[in-house]
Amino acid sequence: MSVPFLDLKAVHHELRDELDLAWKSVVQHGHFLGGPEVERFEDEFAAYCETSKCVGVGNGTDALELILLAIGVGPGDEVVVPANTFAATAEAVRAVGARPRFADVLPDTLLLDPDSAAAAINWRTAALIGVHLFGQLADVSRLEALAARHGLAFIEDAAQAHGARLDGRRAGSAGHAAAFSFYPGKNLGALGDGGAVVTDDPALADRVRQLANHGRSARDRNCHEVSGRNSRLDTLQAAVLLAKLSRLDRDNDRRRSVMARYRAWLPDWCTPVAVAPGAAPVHHLAVVRTADRERVAETLTAAQIGWGVHYPVPCHLQPAFEEFGERLPVAERAAGEILSLPMSPSLSDGEVARVCEVLRGART
Structure with missing residues (x-):
């Protein structure tokens, strides 16, 4: 018997009818960007993560980068990240012009060691990213307290932890904001790239949404108030994610x-x-x-x-x-x-x- 590492065909076979309906619905209404499924998914995923706001973006790496930009992290700043993580965590820090400061992990869970993170903090540190690796939350209570003690932003990289909890707290609900990836192999995966930022801070959510949509003003789409980028969750992927979220x-x-x-x-x-x-x-x-x-x-x-x-x-x-x-x-x-x-x-x-x-x- 051969056993694949991840059989996405089998995963999606059970959802064939729902996925066919999602495709037909989006094709029928024709709103391939910013369609009604995007807003609905954002509302439902925010509720699932036990937060108030969700902004769909192009992928998980963009989600991290947009959070950092939205809170003002940039050149001259350092961000503490665990050494045991995918390169995207550090890439996002470098993309905004900041410097990653790597910390060690705990020997049993291989998640960020709060003591090592504390030792990595200095006067340049602006933020701390806790990575929820392998589907398990980092020690959000200690990391959150550490960040608060030093006046830092605490960000969750929850790309591998859709639905996980620690001491009753859901992934995405602990930090200033959390980044999720919907890469096809994730627990909640799209049929292509996708990502999201979740937060309880409405101003931060608005800033992320603006940066992800070319810096447009919320009042006048022809006014670009800041230099942004193009990072949007498309309607078809949102429809697919809605079908999967219920399961x-x-x-x-x-x-x-x-x-x-x-x-x-x-x-x-x-x-x-x-x-x-x-x-x-x-x-x-x-x-x-x-x-x-x-x-x-x-x-x-x-x-x-x-x-x-x-x-x-x-x-x-x-x-x-x-x-x-x-x-x-x-x-x-x-x-x-x-x-x-x-x-x-x-x-x-x-x-x-x-x-x-x-x-x-x-x-x-």
Whole structure:
């Protein structure tokens, strides 16, 4: 039995009727940008995230960059980010002219270490980005308090955490604003690129919306009050996301069931990343640690089992950011051990059992 890393065909098969209807509706009314589905999705996703405002944008990277621009981060500023994250987090900081300041991660969850983040703060620091990696929230209470103590903006990078909670708080509801990605492989994924900013600050939401729409005035579309950009969630993607949003909690529950089976059936030497006390993760990825990753990966490939590594090179060691780098031992060690196993709401018990069977034979 071959097991794909992520089978988007199977995920979308269950939604075929809803997706066909979304396509037909948008084609029929013809409002491909700024159509009624965009506003409806923004309202429903804001409510889902337990915030008051949502602005749909072109992608998750744009969402981060637009938040930084909207709060005034720019040249001369530093932004604290975890080393264990996708490059987009640091790219957004560089795109506004600021400097990323990398911090280490916790050894059990591999999420931003609040103590390391505190050590990275100096007089240039303007913001702190907490990345909710693998579907689990960073320690938002400690990070939020740390940011408040130093007068910093606290931003959530929630690209991998649609619907996750920590101590009852939903991803997207903790910081000044949160960035979401709707890349097709996300828990809530579009049929192309898409993203959103959620916040409880109406002025910040208005600023993001203006910047994302060429800096236009809300009163006169022919007046460009600031230099903005083009970053809009299109109507078709909004319609697709609306169809999927109603099933997101159910799909996240399926992911939790898949992860529970992994934890029960994996060999002892294959250790899943820990779940923090009070966390309700949504398992965007099923990440384990092994001291013999190369051999294990070769065994999985030979058995036609999909796998990935998120991420093999920490951001502070990437050529694009090496000028900002320093030694961050926890992230560096984890980068050589982490392995992502197949994860999807459509993954069957038999497929999980097959993955675990192959893993048990990888070191015999």
